[in-house]
Structure formats: structure tokens, C-alpha cells
Amino acid sequence: MVERLSGTDLAELALDVGPQPRVVGAVVELAPPRVTAEQVRALLADRVSGSRVLGRRAVRVPRGCGRPVWAPAVPDLDAHVRAASCDDGDRALLALAARAMIARLPRGRPLWRLVVADRPSGSTALIWVSHHAVADGPTTLHAVLEALGADEPAPVRAARWPVERGELARDARASRVRAVRRWRVGLGMLREAERDLRGASGPHAPATSFNRPSGPGMRFVVARAPLAEVRSGAAACGATVNDAVLCAVGRALGEELERRDEPRVDLVATVAATFRARHGAARPRNEVGGLLVPVPTDVRVHASSRLRAIADETRRRKELASPATPVVMAPVLRALATVGLVRRFFARQTMVNVAVTRLPGPGAVPPLCGREVRAIVPLSPIVGNVPVTAVALSTGDDLVVSLCVGDVLWPSSDALAAAVQDELATIGALAGNRRGSTLVG
Numbered sequence: 479m480v481e482r483l484s485g486t487d488l489a490e491l492a493l494d495v496g497p498q499p500r501v502v503g504a505v506v507e508l509a510p511p512r513v514t515a516e517q518v519r520a521l522l523a524d525r526v527s528g529s530r531v532l533g534r535r536a537v538r539v540p541r542g543c544g545r546p547v548w549a550p551a552v553p554d555l556d557a558h559v560r561a562a563s564c565d566d567g568d569r570a571l572l573a574l575a576a577r578a579m580i581a582r583l584p585r586g587r588p589l590w591r592l593v594v595a596d597r598p599s600g601s602t603a604l605i606w607v608s609h610h611a612v613a614d615g616p617t618t619l620h621a622v623l624e625a626l627g628a629d630e631p632a633p634v635r636a637a638r639w640p641v642e643r644g645e646l647a648r649d650a651r652a653s654r655v656r657a658v659r660r661w662r663v664g665l666g667m668l669r670e671a672e673r674d675l676r677g678a679s680g681p682h683a684p685a686t687s688f689n690r691p692s693g694p695g696m697r698f699v700v701a702r703a704p705l706a707e708v709r710s711g712a713a714a715c716g717a718t719v720n721d722a723v724l725c726a727v728g729r730a731l732g733e734e735l736e737r738r739d740e741p742r743v744d745l746v747a748t749v750a751a752t753f754r755a756r757h758g759a760a761r762p763r764n765e766v767g768g769l770l771v772p773v774p775t776d777v778r779v780h781a782s783s784r785l786r787a788i789a790d791e792t793r794r795r796k797e798l799a800s801p802a803t804p805v806v807m808a809p810v811l812r813a814l815a816t817v818g819l820v821r822r823f824f825a826r827q828t829m830v831n832v833a834v835t836r837l838p839g840p841g842a843v844p845p846l847c848g849r850e851v852r853a854i855v856p857l858s859p860i861v862g863n864v865p866v867t868a869v870a871l872s873t874g875d876d877l878v879v880s881l882c883v884g885d886v887l888w889p890s891s892d893a894l895a896a897a898v899q900d901e902l903a904t905i906g907a908l909a910g911n912r913r914g915s916t917l918v919g
Contacts, residue, residue, distance in 0.1 A: 480641055480649045482545045483536060483611070485808035490611035491536065491585075492815035497694040499582060502615045503607040503857035504622070504871075505575050508849035510600035515561035518594050518604070521847060522559065522625060526588075527552050531613050531621035535588050540643055544650030547641070553588045564595040564603060571595070571603050572698040572855075578605045579859055580694060588612075602849065607857075615750075615837050615856070615869075626846040682828040683746035687738055688865045691825040692884035696859055699891045701726075701899035705877040707906030714908045715782050717789035720836045722905045723870045723879060724749065724773055724792070725785045727834055730881075730897035731866065732775030734890055742776040745831035748864075749792070769795040770829065781904045824862025832866045833858075839873035853878065860884050866894070877902065 483491075494500040526532040527550070535551040564574050574595060583589045589609035596602055604626070608618050683689070705719070712722040724747055731745055748768040771791050774784045814820040835858060843851040855878055856869040865884040870877060879898055883891045 480646065481548045482653070483548060485812075487536075487611045488545065489808035489811045489815075490609065492812045493820055494609070494611075495815065495821045498692065498696065498859040498861055499580065500610045501579055501583070501607050501859065502610055502618055503575065503579055503605065504619065505571060505853075505855040505857065506604040506606065506622075506626075506846060507571075507852040507854075508602040508604065508847060509852055510602075511849075512596050512600050513594065513602040513847045513849060514596070515559050515594040518592065518626075518847060519555040519559050522555055525625050526555075529621055529625060531608070531618060532588060532590060532625055536585070536611070539646050542650070543643060543646035544653060547646070549640075551588050553590075557587070558590065559592045559594060562593050562595040562605075564597055566597050566599050566601075568700065571597075572700065574603075575605045575855075575857055576696050576698055578607050579696065579857060581607075583607070583609050601852070602847075604846070615835065615858070619837060619839065619856075623840070623844065623846065627844050628848070629844075683831045684741075684743040685828075686735065686740060686743075686745075686831065688734065688886045689831055689863050690865075690886060691863050692860055692865060692886070695885055696882050697885075697888050697891050698855075698857060699881050699883070699895035700855055701879045701881070701895045701902065703877045703879075703899060703902035703906060705872050705875050707909065708877055708902050710909035711905040711907060712785065712789075715785045715789065715905075717785045718792075719870070719872065719877065720749070720834075721785060721789045721792055722902060723836055723868065723877075724771060724788050724834055725781060725905065726879070726898040726901035727832060727866070727868045727881075728773035728775045728784065728788070729777055729781070729901040730894045731773075731832060732777045733897050734887070734894065735775060736777070737890065737893075742778075744772045744774050746829065747771050747773045747832045747834050748830045749795075750833070750835040768833075771795055773832070781901060782908055785905060821862075827862055827864075830864055832868065833861065833864055834868045834870075836870040836872070839871050841874060843873050855880050858882060868898070 490500050533550060533553065534548045536546050537549040538546050562574060564570050574593070578591065578593050583591065589612050591607050593605040594602065595605060606622050612618065613621070708722050709719050712718055727747070728745065732742060735742060747770070749771050750768055769792065771788065774787055811820060814823050837856055839854065843854065845851065853876070854871060854873055856871040857880060858867050858869045860867050860882050865887050867882040868879055870879045881891070881894055881898065883894065887894065
């Protein structure tokens with residue numbers, strides 16, 4: 479069985495030209511007693527080789543044999559799992575996570591790393607980082623929880639390797655024949671993508687003083703809220719938790735515009751949408767598109783009104799969105815990378831002000847490495863001239879929103895997190911539930 483990299487996989491690798499890496503990550507905080515890197519390596523030793531996410535690497539093939547393939551690989555756990563020490567404060571942990579995200583992942587190995595950080599209190603933090611080419615965020619999160627959990631991962635049918643050149647060439651020819659025979663499908667996808675992009679078109683994202691090319695650094699801050707309250711408050715306005723997160727990020731950036739004496743304008747957010755219809759459960763998925771959603775920032779307007787406007791717009795955009803769009807756009811972005819223009823494209827784009835993603839987590843997080851999980855914080859870097867990336871993760875009754883900010887917003891990072899948290903509390907109160915929440919970061 480030959481498993482080729484998809485067009486999206488190849489695009490993610492091609493787009494990894496800096497200054498920010500194309501990775502996803504998470505911080506998992508474990509209760510005492512401390513877990514060592516040696517214990518984690520021992521747990522993973524019999525598991526990663528059977529993982530379709532953790533136990534494979536991208537391999538080039540000879541000319542004429544088609545796209546690169548995913549080949550099984552046994553990771554060098556001494557290199558992939560690293561030990562570190564970290565102070566007990568959340569700020570120190572998030573700074574360590576930022577450094578782990580920035581460090582490049584060697585292309586010749588499976589594209590992931592795990593930092594095991596011991597803390598003076600006796601607890602442990604696991605910092606996970608993997609390349610976006612491996613899989614999308616939800617798929618990767620599931621693979622990590624499965625690999626570090628108590629239950630043995632379900633066996634999967636791994637691709638055979640090595641594969642003879644003749645077999646690769648025959649598979650490549652068969653793929654080309656199938657592509658020619660399915661030209662009507664390809665034409666239909668082009669039409670779907672054209673309708674999707676036309677529906678997303680409109681005025682460019684407004685220019686602000688914080689939309690400028692970012693350097694290689696990043697900083698994370700985190701806000702939390704009770705999930706049930708946010709869901710109930712959003713539902714009272716005909717909205718979802720995703721809409722509530724957009725509303726909260728809009729308020730935070732609206733306050734930043736006020737601090738800078740800039741006009742209160744509707745910003746444009748790209749909202750990640752994962753399309754999952756084509757593959758079976760065993761295949762790592764990586765088909766991620768984006769919805770462009772206007773986000774009001776005028777803090778003089780009540781949260782309920784802003785939330786309703788966002789909900790109406792996201793419903794409209796979801797009706798227009800097509801899974802064909804990321805498939806069609808992938809070769810376009812790869813072409814830009816080939817001619818050396820992709821970095822300039824992202825640094826000068828005028829369509830997006832902020833990126834927002836929500837990952838639905840498990841209702842109950844099982845113990846990992848034999849320890850209770852205290853918290854999971856999702857991580858995603860900024861891209862190009864978009865200075866803020868917000869990632870929300872819901873697990874149990876907790877909603878965690880991490881903000882990754884570029885250097886232009888570092889002085890305001892704590893204020894941004896506080897505004898997001900205050901707005902989520904305000905939305906939760908719309909349903910008559912007024913329990914408070916705690917800020918970390």
C-alpha cells in the first residue's frame with residue numbers, strides 16, 4: 479500500500495519558510511507525582527511505531543514516481559522526547575512552550591517533539607509540537623491522548639516500506655489515469671471553490687497599526703471560562719461557542735484599537751474549518767479551510783448585539799463554504815512557494831486581521847502517563863502579518879482560549895487575554911449565570 483502526501487500536506491511543507499513555523503501544539507499539565515522523560519519514552523516505545531500520526535515520515539521518491547510518500551518510521555525517542563525544567567508560574571510555562579514551538583522540526587524524522595518539563599511543585603507539563611503537514615489539530619490531539627493514555631492504541635494498517643521503484647511508478651501512472659478520468663469531478667471542484675471564494679470576497683480587511691510583518695518570536699497568554707455558561711449565553715443569542723470566541727476576540731482587539739486611538743472598524747477573522755467527509759477513521763486528516771467572517775469591535779455596542787451579528791454572518795459563510803477550496807488552493811500556494819513569493823504573500827496580505835480556531839476536545843480527559851490531567855492549552859503560531867491567533871479548546875466544562883501574539887502586541891498581551899475572558903463572562907451572564915472565572919497567562 480502506497481500512501482502519498484496529499485496536496486494539503488505538500489502545501490503545508492512548502493509554506494514552512496518562516497519566520498513562524500507551520501506547527502500545532504498543546505501544553506498538558508499533569509498532577510503530581512512528577513513524570514520523567516524516561517518514563518514517557520518507555521510509555522511511547524511500544525506505541526508510536528503503530529501510530530499513523532507519530533510513527534511516519536515524509537520521503538521523496540525517484541523522478542517519475544509521483545508525489546512523496548508517508549513511510550513508517552520508528553522515532554528516536556531520545557531525540558523526540560526531551561527533558562526540561564520550568565518554574566511553577568503559568569508565564570514561565572507558556573514561554574517555554576513558545577521556545578519549543580519556534581525550534582525547527584528536522585525533515586528527515588517524524589515531524590513532532592515532546593518536551594517533558596518538571597516543576598518545583600512536583601507536577602509535570604508536557605509540551606507537544608507537531609508539523610501541520612502531519613495532520614490537523616483535532617486529529618493530532620486525538621493521537622497524542624491515545625499515545626499517552628492508559629489504553630493501548632487501536633492497531634492500524636501501516637503503509638509498507640520500502641516500496642520498489644517499479645511499484646511506485648505503477649501507482650503514479652494509475653493515479654494520473656484516475657485523475658484524467660475524473661476530470662468532471664475536478665471541474666466541479668473548481669466551480670465550487672470559485673463560488674466559495676466569490677462568496678467570501680468583499681472589502682479588504684481594514685488596515686491597522688498592528689497588522690505588519692511579524693518576526694520569529696511569539697508570546698502566549700491564556701483565558702478561561704466555564705463552557706456550559708458560555709454555551710448557554712451564546713444560545714440565548716442564537717449563537718454558538720465558536721461565535722462567542724469570535725465575539726470575545728473582537729472585543730479584545732477593539733479595546734486595542736481604542737488604546738491606539740484608531741477607528742472602531744469591523745475586522746476580518748479567518749475561522750478554521752476542517753472538512754472530514756472523504757477519508758476513513760484510520761487516515762490522518764489534514765483538509766483545513768477557512769471562513770472569512772467580519773467581527774465587530776465597537777465596545778460601545780452590547781455583547782449580545784455583536785454576538786448576534788457574528789452568528790448571522792457565520793451561518794451565511796458556512797452555507798457557502800466548500801471542501802473543494804483548500805484542495806484547489808493548495809497547488810496555488812505551493813506554486814508561490816516554488817518561486818519564493820509565499821513569505822511575501824503572507825507578509826503583505828490584506829484579507830485577514832486575526833485567525834481563530836476552536837478544537838472540540840473530549841468530554842472527559844483520561845489520565846495521561848498515569849496522572850490526572852489538570853489542564854490542556856492548545857497552541858498555534860501567528861502567520862505573516864496577522865498579529866493574533868486565538869485557539870479555543872473545550873474539554874469537560876472548561877473552555878480555554880490561548881492567544882499567540884507577535885512582537886507588535888506583546889505590551890498589550892495581558893490586556894488582550896483579560897478582555898477575552900471578561901467578554902466570555904459577559905456572554906455567559908446572558909443566560910443568567912454569573913459565576914466568575916480566573917485569568918492565567
